[in-house]
Amino acid sequence: MPVWTLYGIRRGIATTSWPKKDGAVAQPEVLGLPRYHADRCRDNCRACADVCLPGALSFESCQTGERLALDYGKCIGCQLCTEACPNDALTKSNDWAFGVRNRDDLIWAEALKSPPAEEVTRKIQKYFGRSLHIRHVDAGSCNGCESELQALNNPYYNLHRLGIFFTPSPRFADLLLVTGPVTYAMQGPLRETYNAMPEPRWVMAMGTCAVSGGASGGGYSCGHGVEEFLPVDIYVPGCPPNPAAMIHALLLLLNRASQHVQGGQVAH
């Protein structure tokens, strides 16, 4: 055993300085959700919607005919639209911090609406101060989200340093973190877990499947996300969201970080 103690000491600190210091937030090379440049989008072109499997890109009619509707809540970041678009209206980006409080904020809108209400989060801060306990429920994910959630406790992201912990029992949990589109067989266990939590309690939909069903939603055995069953407080699209996006969403819930996305547009 002393070998391992020495081993650990010699290995030194591996943890990222983010979010305390800017900069070293995982990897700039990792692609996030595509960026939409409405001014470059041409009429009568459906190249992007044709390759969008989960239907994040669709067309809605408007006064001038048809216009593109983009819902980041359905986007799985497969990047196919960025390759299909002939005009670079959709481009690859490393935008990753997509955690939002209102589902509508994931839908692209020409004009920004009023800023989101801060009421809920102020209440959270009153109750929890700076600490949070999470109960995770897998409601039918592909295990990509679990892999990144497990990464939160590795020495690099080291979630504990932020006062946030995973807890085995829903009785001790403040936040129910759900992954997956919610399969028919997980509806019951999900609801029972929620009912076992003391109030006040919050729900986070983690990953595009939990937000809208994503690539697996619908069909004979899946729902279209957590919203159909429980009230959701924070939505985090991504397939899977990278660990930094997960941490950002948790800090957003605690009002320790600000929301970056509004009306489907990322603040830069």
Place this chain on the structure above:
Amino acid sequence: MKGAVERVLRPEEIPQACDDLMKAGARLQMTYAWFPEPGQSVEVAYLAVTAPHEPFLFLRCSLPADSPHLQSLAPQIPLLGWYEREIQELCGVIFDGHPEPRPLVLHEGAHPSMPPLDPRYQPDEMMPFTSEPWDRPPVEGDDVQTLPFGPVRADVLESAQIFFYYIGEAILHCHPRLFFKHRGMEKRFEGTSPSLGVVLAERISGVDSIAHSLAYCQAIEAACGCEIPERARYLRTVLAELERLYNHLHYFGHLCHTTTLKVGEAQGKLLAEQSKQINGMLTGNRFLRGILKPGGLRRDLDLSTLPEMLNRLQPEITTYLRSMEETNSHLDRLITTGHLPLQTAYDQGATGPVKRASGIGRDLRGDHPYAAYDRLTMNIPVRTEGDAHARVQIRMEEIHESLSLIARAAKDIPEGPVSSEISYVSGGEGLGWCEGARGSTYYCVHLDDAGLLARVKIKSPSFSNWRVFPLTVHDTNMMDYAINEASFGLTMAGCDR
């Protein structure tokens, strides 16, 4: 079926044909059903491996849609048991004389209006579900206690329920209830364009994205007679080995968690993180998604910095693996734990490192090479002990082998294009395979007249190994359960689909 030698049989000839195959030393891999003419006929197919470098065998027989019956082969070939039950529930074929006539994939209380994989079943029709009690085999006796564990389990784990029958510390019987996560992914492929299907294949099991998408792409390429460029073959090999690397490193982190070797856990998970970051730098995705497509790769990758990044990681990995092998408290928990005998592994369908730890030295990379594996020599580690420690040692050697394969592939890789033109053949059928981090992954694809996907069957390694795993739990003790499960390296998403 391109990629395999095909034999069309009458339903009554199937038992004899499979028996002859078994006697000749062949091993059945899976069976599945599909609907070439919905409402008219159901076809059941069996896939078998004869010997290394020999083509796969594909037996098929057609049944009338109004009363599809077949004799169950599970009494003689136990590994087919789960596949037959799955076909029964999802495709409506009845297997007469099945030894385990209980629901498997669809839980008690799920009542679809018709078998959901029948193309006439509407793709967006949710099946009615009412919670009904679980029909499990009874275990009775004085002092026998029961413990339902899951489906929501401790930590961040995938959903599954394990039902223990135990006396004190000793486990008499453990009965897993799986498929809580059954998403109906095979149905999702129906009517999709083959080029979009790869997005679904990547999302069958997130941590096996390459294994699934590679087997899928190869099946489509076989169906359409497409040869991919040499550079794409090498790049696919590199990607497949990078996936094995981060999975195996995470495996050790999790294993140390179960044996409470805390620094070992931290170091394993840190190395897995660093490995994922390398994936991100190379491809833009930590899970290596969004890079494969039928016909090759979506874009070229620059491998120039990869060997250097891995060279920095290699000494740390070597020290880490050696330190675990020198820690008695850790080894004590692994040696003799969860023993899987060779015969059981063979009969019940064990695959991947689990199978190789029980003395079955088969690996699709060497036996039926794909991508660039026939251009690169490799060792296939085999152990005969069949315990948790053997499963660990197999993965340790595979990590070294992967690092060596990546280095050699990066050195030998030729310049050139990374994708070929592919046109989707109407009515095309193809078999694709891949040895992923968890074992053999097969895809059988059938295209319709318009060149869209009519049926995609996925044989995932976790489906095979979940059938085997409970057999190593009986007659062990509670304290070893978590260690034993970790030593198998299973996923739920791959199993449940």
